[in-house]
Amino acid sequence: MKFNKLHIFQLLTAICLLGPIYAQAQDPIGRVIRTSGDVSAIDTAGAERPLARGSELFVDETVTTGRNASTQLRLSDGALITMNENTQFVVNEYIFDGAGGSDDSVVMSVVEGTLRTITGIIGDGQNDTYALNTPFATIGIRGTEFGVFVDAETGQTRIAVFDGSISVQPASGGGPTIVGLGGNADFVALEDDTTVVEISEDAPDIEQLINTIIDDVNAADLAALPDASVAVQLQQQLDAAGAAAATPAVDDGQGGALVDAIGNAQAATTDEERQAALAQLVESIIAVDPTFFDDTTIVSASPN
Known part of the structure; x- marks a missing residue:
């Protein structure tokens, strides 16, 4: 199986979290990995803060994108959420034990706008552990990508x-109503809160509408790394090594190092921080699996 960077980072995030996250208002449940334009979070008291790459995310905050703005969020279980302009999104509840336990669950809401998501570990579990609410419906899933x-x-x-x-x-x-694999349709609509309607004639238009927010998840993920030139090299090496690499076993110490490395890479703002974060990330991967980069060479780009 070929691993691209998205799969690698979902794997690292999923296997390396140390202990349960029973999210309260003060506990971060994820991070912002990319922003463009005006993106902010508003808490239940009405306090607003701007979001940037590396910003932490919390339960019950309304993440909002302004006109011509977009953002990409990664939750602690590896879920990826990409929001288009003029969108409001809330994580209402979040429980994650780091290993796909039976108590894991997430409840989210789309107040308005457009988003696309690739589910994480929680989405791979039972259907009733995941819910995405809209004004007219509740969506439950099992390991999927939808908009x-x-x-x-x-x-x-x-x-x-x-x-x-x-x-x-x-x-x-x-x-x-089951939509997608095993169902009767891949595209549905709700004009009110009573009926799910299969749609076919305008399905391509809906797919195009949702696809405009994420032309290439892997490319966006690469852009979210500290340095694009270094990221491309790391992507190539991960792809080359991924075909032969087995899923590594991780103890708590190694897992903590990987979580720190990923967080530092996402939050780096200076050239020195970027170089240090990349080196830390590579060292952490090697600590988990010393053979992961066999037959490859890490080449660091010089700061501009």
Whole structure:
């Protein structure tokens, strides 16, 4: 199996977290890995703070993108969320024990706008451990990638499934509709909170709408690394080594080092910090699996 950088970082994040996260207001549940334009978080008291690469994320904050803005978020279980302009998104509840335990769960809400998500460890579990709410429906999933558009004025919802399957439960009740693998459609709509409608004629338009927010997740992930030229080299080496690399066993000490390395890489702002963060990340990977970079060479780019 070929690992790209997205898979590697989901793997590292998932296997290296040390102990349960029973998220309260003060406990970070993830980080911002990319922003463009005006992106902010508003807490339940109404206090607003700007978000930038490396900013921590918390339960019950409303993450908001302004006009022509976008952002990419990574939660602690490896889930990736990409938000388009004029979007409001909230993580209402978050429990993650670091190993895909039975108590893991997440509840999120799209208030308005467009987002696309690749689920993490929690999304790979049972359907009832994951819920994404819109004004008209609750979406439950099992290991998938999907997009959601919510009209800011009407609450009307469009959903596209790109991989895997989801269940869509109208807010007013009734049985769920399976969308995607094993279902009757990949694209559905809710004009109100009572009925899920299969759509086909305008499905390509909906797919294009949602795809505009994330043309290439891997490319965006690379751009979020501290230095693009170094990131490309690391991507190539990870791809080359990934085919032969088995999933490494990690003890607590190694896991902590990897989490720190990833966080430092995402938060670095100066050339010196970027070089140090990359070196720390590579050393941490080698500590987990000494053979991971066999037959490859790490080449650091000189600071500009």
